[in-house]
Amino acid sequence: MLAAEWNKAAFEAKGMPDALKAIGATGAADSHDILIKAPDIAENGSVVPVEVTSGIAGTTSIAIIAEKNAFPLVGTFDLTGGSEGFISTRIKMGQTALVRAVVTAGGKSYTAAKEVKVTIGGCGG
């Protein structure tokens, strides 16, 4: 029923470079065609709304990374069957950090980031 294996190495990576590597996006090119909508300041890090819109033609996947979380990779979203280059969700952030989107289009990786200031971290413990 579920096609792809859950990428354990990527989700358990403890730093942004390792997470990028595990999703095959090392060296992703910076892109102005990726729009990240997230609050400038999040009072509650346990619920941070994040919306990613990719203007890159042929976008097939969007990954969301909270760079300073203990496990930075938050989610990957494969878009098929007519899905637009868009995903909206809510993430947890342990502290103020860049929220990074990695877009895959035509087999290449593109990235953009936006800083979110977190008043109260939301990863607990």
Add this chain to the structure above:
Amino acid sequence: MAEPMRIRATMAGDLADVKVLMNHPMETGTRKDAKTGQLVPAHYITEVNAAINGTKVLEAAMSGGISKNPYLGFKVKGPKAGDKIVVNWVDNTGDKNTAETTIG
């Protein structure tokens, strides 16, 4: 065990605007219980799939970094009002849930 999941799908122009709200604690496994001081075991959704009329439109993989009671919004070109959308998830304990609705 699994709580209901809500899906709202409406046509906006030629795009189906899909919003999914899942009920799930999304425990990372690193949070301590305030009373006992013990770590709360990891319990989070790992995969979400969505299909419209049998065609897969979204395959999401996630960690405990997604907020409790996960929300996903996405947009699909091509469907029409009346098409059926099915969403299912599975979590790290093997628990699963599925829901469906028609696009309005």
